Amino acid sequence: MRVFSIVFAIAYVVAYQSGWSPFAYYPALQRFSTAPLPLATAGPGMLFYGWLACAAAAALVVAVVVPRRVADRIPAGVTWLAPCGAIAAVALHELRWFT
């Protein structure tokens, strides 16, 4: 559980700040696409669902691979410092809207 949450926070921030997503959703067409579609015909694409899927997949794999005895040794502080770091990264990245 703890490993999942820690990796999810890190993986989500890495995916969204790198701008990479395995797929995009095009609300005007109401369809997902793994290839970028032209704005003029497809409208704006949404990467959010792809970032979520990416973070969930990475977190699930790591949570399954890491043995229970290792996971239990993770300090309690890491479970809340990881999301705090992710929130700080989001705040820094989104400052562009307020300048």
Added chain:
Amino acid sequence: MMITVLLILHGLVAVALLGAVTHQALSVAGAPKARTSFVGKLRGVSAPAYVDAIVALFALSFVMGAFLYPAYRLDVRPLLEDMRWKVPTGIFEIKEHLAAIGLGLLPAYRSAWRAADASPAWARARRALTWILAFIVWWGFLTGHILNNLKGLL
């Protein structure tokens, strides 16, 4: 029509979530207070009793928001961009990312509250995770209201 109904339901679930997480966050904020005053009663709740409700309400609210998001992207955000309203666009971008981080946080949050470990480190972790969730919920709630009101003006 469906979007309006879903938006209202999303708002109602968010109100319940806001109340639950605020009660829990205040209850772990400091030493217990006598339940004689309004603040004492507000804080004097059994924090562990709220955990499953908060997890379920957050997940439900997130799913509803994920269904509403395409309508925002098509109908609201282009208007904000046309008006060059960067700040509302920015606070919604932050809401989107905070909601995702909050969703990923739920397993650790539930695990921390279910852990039998009574050490100060885990007590601190429970308090911190609760306050992070409370911050995310309050940001999402206020942003949703601001954006909904702005759309009404446009």
